[in-house]
Amino acid sequence: MTANSSTINGNAVKDYRSNSLWRLTLRRILRQRSAIIGMVILGFLLVVAIFADVIAPYSPYQVLIGVEDVNKRQAPCIHLLGCPADQPQHIMGIDGNVRDEFSRIIHGTRVSLFVGFSTVGVAIIIGTLLGAIAGYAGGWLDNLIMRFLDVLLAFPSLLLAITIVSVLGKGLQNALLAIAIVSIPSYARVVRASVLSVKETAYVSASRALGGNHAHILFGRILPNAIAPLIVRGTLGIGTAILDAAALSFIGLGAQPPLAEWGQMLGSERNQVFTAPHLVFYPGIAIMLTVLSFNLLGDGLRDAIDPRLRSAE
């Protein structure tokens, strides 16, 4: 019998595939307004990141001195809004090093999305391993791992990240590592809770009785149950990671110039807020939009796929 067989003993049978878990979940996600808005913004950002070279009118590193008649920190010039046509168009103005701000913002999308996905990716992998081992093994190992993670949680996360980076040395790579480290505990806790809740179920016992080894039981039987809360937590975590990474870059610990990173762009022009507000305004809007998209998507996903975490909707 296949999933597509249309009759069993003459009775019509529904197509199983049309009701698969994933399709059901997708349908539930699409019913969430916030998830849709989040996905639309995120899709837009992904397009911008992928086609950054095509969209950006200039290279993010190109200094326009001698190329065009523009000044340092010149205000935005948009032809549609009445900027004289004989002036070159720079819709977000010129930055402190006479580069096109718009091109830098566009290229910054790549950095921020990379930051979000890479830190959360690393944190999820390590957090899942730690949480799974703690929950599955139990006993002293569980205690040891969880108490250690509790200590990490006792620090305000951004502060711990700052301390780690000031020890490791500044730079985007170390900042990402620090953010990944400080976000491990929350993923480990989610996974441990899921593992504990299914560890004693009948199908796990059955798998054990059938002679499954620990790795098979843990990764093949138990962990798939932890995926839903992990996806939710991860999506919300990407927003926080981007925000924290931008903050580290803002105070000079993360991305270093000339890299087009929004937090760094904002930080290097922060004293110019009264004279060139556009150089502070746009990077902030870009950060906010990106973080907002992940937060909305995460909220929507939580309501759609994880009834345990569902807020009172």
Place this chain on the structure above:
Amino acid sequence: MIQYTIRRLLLAIPVIFGILLVTFTLSRMIPGEPCKAMLGEKATAQVCEQFTKQYGLDKPIPVQFAIFMGNMLRGDFGESIRFSRPVTLILIERLPTTIELGIFALLIACVIGIPAGILSAMKRNSPLDVVVMVISNIGVSMPVYWLGLMLAYFFALVLKDTFLWLPPTGRLTAGITSIPFFQLWNFPYISGTFSHYMLQFFSNFLIFNSIITGDWKVLGDSIKHLILPAMALGTIPMAIIARMTRSSMLEVLKQDYIRTAKAKGLQRNLVILKHALRNAMLPIITIIGLEVGILFAGALLTETIFGLSGVGRILYEAITARDYPIIQAFTVVIAIGYVFINLLVDLSYVFIDPRIRLE
């Protein structure tokens, strides 16, 4: 209750031990000699030797950790490389500003966030609810330093000649000075003693100091200087508190006892405030406690932007100057403070919800 408090305090000891262990490990991970890391690159061999002996760096690692822990718990955080002063003195000077800023920010967050969340829950799916939720979604996604800069731009530049103008930097207007209460009232003290430091510490709370000394000019001026940073710092917690209040209230409003209260003919507001809010308070208080950690980290960014001389700003300067003793001391102090605040939150459950019997 007392027993519970004692037990919770005892449970905090391993966490504090862990915090010290992590900070110690980090301090030993700094590339290069620990002496150079703690005294600066210019430290001579002779000074280094003395330092090594004083902090027991020639002893085995566990002994070093014991010495480190002893120093930290006694409040000896070493000497700042940049300022060549004991870090403890810098803390006494700077911590009050940060605490005042944090309290002010949290006050703004609660005073606006909680009612907004309640209204949102009461008028669920109404335009008001949508507006509150949209604003709070944007609020949690904003970088605090960006908001700070934008507020400074708006209130200090755009509204320059209106009565709404607010100062974008500093703690007090130049020319206005706060007189410490212990000097005003001629408290007897011996300079450099513990009691002197404590008096200094409390007088550095400018708002507190100006209230008890009745110096209304300083009070007004210092509050004026705190409004913008507190607004910037308080917005993210406000958004989070509003969201939590809304979902917690929605949960409670579904309960049978709320229907009963309404059926009894009680006034709507009474039901909301007395029956529902009190029961919805637990998760709200929890989230407020957790927000304190975010406030501390946010203070670093807001104080830097608004030129407030609190611990956040000096931490920022310490990071730029690689002044590790300050970074280490502030990390320890803030983390331990955070542990105790969350302990207070746990203890407050008993008062909010008498059903929780803590034995």
